[in-house]
Amino acid sequence: MQDNIVIKELKSSTTQEKAFKALVEKYKERLYWHIRRIVLDHDDADDVLQNTFIKVYRNIQSFKEDSAIYTWMYRIATNEALSFLQKRAKFYDISNEELQQKMVENLKADSYFDGDEIQLKLQEAIATLPEKQRIVFNMKYFEELKYEDMSSILETSVGALKASYHHAVKKIETQLTKL
């Protein structure tokens, strides 16, 4: 089903449920990986993904259709994931940077992470990046999103995104080649 038809059906009470199911089916995996790369832990990613779809369902009437629905959903998912991390840092009374280190440390004992030493080092390197660079790097390097879409999701100019990505890659390469 095409996105514009889905939106139309989502906004109608008679077809809303069916359209929402189609939307979940189509985007759940992409959004899951997007969230997972931000929160790292599977259970946390599951919670954030569910909250993302619940927000999409509740707020579909306010979706203005001035952007593609998936960029709107990505924006909700990104905000939900970042907000989740902020709450977590507040709960532990630590800074966001300290939380990132803690999350990477937890990966070593995570049964849903079977990365080798390089992959763990990669996560450590990503964790040292500023928040925006971290998200831009993940979206470009792993999710291969277009800068135009990223610009709509992150509400940042394409030029700034390219610069962020370039800096992120250089920093990560430097850290990984130190090995």
Added chain:
Amino acid sequence: MERKVSKNKIDFSVPVNYFSDFDNRLEKKINTSEAIPKVTGFKVPSGYLEDFEKRLWNTMEMEASTARGTKVRWLYAVSSIAATLILGFVLIKTTSPLTTEQVEELTSFDVKTYIDDGFLNLNTYEIIDTFEGVSLEGIEMTDPIPREEIIEYLNQNNIDNYTLTFE
């Protein structure tokens, strides 16, 4: 000199969308670093994505029923406030022009209910003001509270540490 057109040139072809996708492919090539692995090592539990919709609907239904419960509780609260206001209004309307006879007809239960329901808004300072200069011996209790009721009240309110002396 006349230029010869290579026949081969017109026989070459490129895959569909080759040129339109060229920028994207080039960008992808540039953006892929040899030093950075593309695989992250993250896994998901088996069947997680297949069962996701089911769990999502369960969560949404649970949230909806919680929201309904909250709404009902909220309605109860609003109804209680409204009822209290109406009752208060009726009481004020009917009790304001009380005659001596009506006051005498009030039982201690009526007064207690009135106070318990919060219609008597007196604080310590107002009570002190009211009784300023009045000797406690001078207060006459025409309807003294029975001793049993006082003990029962104290028992119910856990005032164990007070030493009570009854004459």
